[in-house]
Each structure stands twice: as structure tokens, then as C-alpha cells.
Amino acid sequence: MTRLPITKTPKVYVGGAFIRSESARVFPLQDAAGNFFGNIPQCTRKDLRNAVEAAAKAGPGWAKRTAYNRGQILYRLAEMLEARRAELIGSLTMFGAVQADAARGVDAAVDRLIYYAGWADKYEQVLGSVNPVAAPYFNFTVTEPMGVIGVIAPDVPPLLGLISLVAPAIVSGNTVVALVSEKFPYPSILLGEMLATSDLPGGVVNLLTGFRKELVPTFATHTHLRAIVGAVGAADRKALELGAADSVKRTHFVDPDATDWLADTAQGLEAIRDTLEFKTTWHPVGA
């Protein structure tokens, strides 16, 4: 018996749920051969606003988890990716990636999650400090997550680029609203499904598909986003810096063209530090 084809409606993962854009707008996505693949949600600034609300709601609970537990959950997310490795590779090759490159990219994405999972209960020892002061006080510097972080992922590599920017933000207890690759959104749709089954609380990572030119201005000016981490070109970078200045928002940029995403240089403690606040406390020395 012939079966009807079961086509998929790609939906984005926001606030722990799979949603369409509030605007009901979509844009068609073609595979590498030019065949229609599916309609991708064209998220709007209102979707971004809703995602920020979801991220803000999830924030305190996520930050309150023990570092050890956050590491476990990131590790579990890596497990989910590993289990669906073939599907993820397929989601890259379907849109034109070479098989070997796609496999390398997915493996690197999994490894990157494991890398940051390992940092979860270690970065504080490296970044925090006990400071010598010339008075009878203990003086500590400890780190705190900033809050809701806006991530703008590079177009390529769609999966590895996104994970390289999101993982170091959430490992410390931040929550993230990310605009995923405009050209190759489908791997991020799949990633949403893995986030949903990874023990990561809903709202910690929120993924939006859509057009940069529509969403970058709102990422820049939304005062509830405490920092922007973006892999963007010069024009978007300027727009983000100008908009961010109004609310004194931190911005960190990586050059999408000059970055070797597969290399070890694309990961590191600095990326975790970029979305941390430092708090210094003076405590009187007891008798």
C-alpha cells in the first residue's frame, strides 16, 4: 500500500514549547536541489519580545541550579545530539553541505557541548578570586550570570555556530534568545527538539527563525537583553552597538568570516566570561 508523505511543519522552540510566529508569517525553504522543503516561521519583534519574557521567567530557576547540575544537563543535551547525529548530518547535507564537512560539524558541536559542560563547575575557580587588600578584610570576587542574553548566530555553520555561542552563555546560568541562521534554519529546528528532551528547563534557550534585517534592530534596543553575542558583519555590528548603547548593554562580536568554528580557538573560558558579571565583596576578618 502506498503511504501519503508525512511532511513536517517546522516550528521554533520558545519558552519550552514549539510555536509558530505570532504573525503567522512563514518563508519557504528550498533544499539544495531547489525542491520545496517546508515553510519556516518568519519571527517578528513581538516573537522576540515574547521569547525574552520566557527567558526572563526561566532565568532565576536556571541560575539557582547547582553548577554541577547545569553541567549534567549540558552533557545530556550532547547525548541527545549524539543520538540523532545522522539526522543532524542529513539536515546539513540536504541543504548543500558536503557529507564529510557536515559530519565534522555535528561532531564538533557535540564536543563543544561536552567542553562547556565540563566548565560548568570549574570556571568559577578560575575567574573568581580572593584579592589581597591592605585592611582587615577578606575580599572576594565572584561571578554571576548577567540575565537574558541575545545571541545572533552565523549563517554558516548553522548548527556549530549557534551552539558555540549559546553553550558558553547558558553554562553560567544565563538564559538565551537566539536568532538562528537565516539561510539554513532547519538544523536549529531539530536542535529545538533536542533541547526539549534534554532536561534543560523550558525558556533557558529560545530559538527564533526569521530575517536578520527585521530582528536585529529589536535585539539592539530591547532593554531586557543584558548582552548581545553576535556573529555578524560590519553593518549589523554597527546597528547593534548603536542600539545597545541606549541601555548600556554589553556587546561581543565574533567575525563570522574569520572564525574557524571547528578549531579549539572557537571555544574557551573567555566566551563564558563574556556573559558574566563580577561581584566583589568585602568581608570583615573575624576574631
Next chain:
Amino acid sequence: MVCDLMNAGQSASFRKLFDEIGPVDSVGVEERVAKYTTRSIKKAAKLWGLKMAISMVDLTTLEGKDTPGKVASLCRKALRPHEDPGVPPVAAVCVYPSMVRHAKKHVGGTSVKVASVATAFPSGQAPLKTRLGEVRAAVADGADEIDMVINRGAFLEGEFAEVQDEISAVVEACGAATLKVILEVSELETYDNIRAASFLAMEVIREGDFIKTSTGKTSLNATLGNNQVMIEAIRDFYLDTGTAIAMKPAGGIRTAKQALTFLIAVKETLGDAWLNKSRYRFGASSVLNDLVRQIEKEKTGAYQAPYYFSEAAESY
């Protein structure tokens, strides 16, 4: 329906009342209110609506842990919800009777009224004499408005005369103060009962007095459906008698968007004559922050973080 639980006498008195005032088409109400959320209010109209909603807020704190200090800060917020002088003060502050004199110190002589819940709020389960004493004490302390609860027990028993007599007694105890009659819709179970209780109250209160949905102390509070049943009752009562009764939904209205939707319901059911603070109020506290936040969004074009605005009182 609750009729199953009632004896023949009760259901007879309900049936008689329903025959008089007409039934509620509950499916029709639900469908009607679902349409309100589809209206698109933007730019200047939105700004107007947000400011109108702020001017209608009864800024409320009703907690065991209320202190004169907390009431004082609530009053300051009521007078000046935002640094922008274009943002109007709210309509009233709503407090427990023991806090009336403290509130009066801060808002006396301004446009902000002092409203006080009384009559053994929120249950109303105290002797009538005690409840009336509470009303008189609140008015003597300077309350401009009294929020009373109806005797839901008597209503569900079908003792409508008792319900109305008690409301009348409170009207008398209020003197010049405006009265708001809380039906506590979540305990009335059906739309028919809400409409019936609305009429019972409207028949004995004065022009300009309010009917109000809820205490905010139960699980289900003001909904668009409950609001719609009550404002339709107000409309029908006005067309019958010429007496204009005011309305106050309370509890559960937390976002500016919800508040605007309620105003749309008022505009489309009762018309512009009810779009002012003497005919319509919001019993709420946290909604004020969101209203101010959305005004700031309209002015600056940037979405605002909630922590730029003062903490909401935790009530409601």
C-alpha cells in the same frame, strides 16, 4: 448547575428571577469576548487607552502584612505612577479599613480616592452588625469608597430579599461614600447566577455605585466572560431604568494588553459614556507597572525591562 443541590423553594425563587431578567447565552458570551482579543489597537489609540486604563486603576494592597509604610509607598505610586508627568494618577488606592487613615494622610485633597474593603472582606461571614460597623468605621476614617461583599450563602440559598436588605443597609451606612458591591463571581458558579446577582445589587444601589467581579482572594477572578455578563446586565438595567451603574473587574488583570481588551469590551457594550474612572475601574496592582512599561515602549520604541519600574505590590 447548582440547582441540583437546592430544594424546590430555592429553585423556584431562582426560576422566578431568571424569568424576570432573562437568561445568559453562555456560548454567545464566550464567542463575543473571544472576538475582543482580535482588535488591533496601535500607536496614538493605544497610548490613549493605556493612559485611560491607568486613570481607572484602583491600586490595591490587601494583605495581612500591610503596614502604614507599605500603604504610604502605595499612595506615592498612586499619585505619580511614572516620572513622566503625562501619565495620570490612578483613580484610587484600595486598602483594608485599618489602613484608611494612613492612606488618607497621603492622598487626601488629591484626585486619588481612598477605597476600603469592608463587611468582613473577603468572606463576608460575620454578623451584619459587625459588617455595618466596619463600613461606618472606614467611612469615619475618611474612606471615599467602600467595597463590600454580598452574602453569597444567602444568594445561593435563594434568599434574595436578605441579600438585597443587607446591601441596602450598607448603602445607608456608606452615607456619601461610593459603594462597590463585590459579587465574588467565582462562587456564583454560572453566568445566569452572575447576571441575577448583578440585578439584585443594581436594584438597591445608587446611580454611580459599582458592581464588582471579585475579591481577588479566590482562584478564579475577573475574566472577559464575567465582565461581559456584568456589563450587559448594566446596559440592560440602564435601558430599563435610566440608572447608570458603574463596573469594576478585579483580580487577574496583570497585563496592559488585558486591560486594553477589557476597555474594548466596555466601549463596544456600554459605549463612551462608561470610558471614564467614575464608571469603570480596574481592581489591580501589578497591571499598573505593565501599563507604565508599555507607555514607555510606545514613547521610546524600545521594549523595556520590567525592573526599570517599581516593584508591584504583591496583592492580586
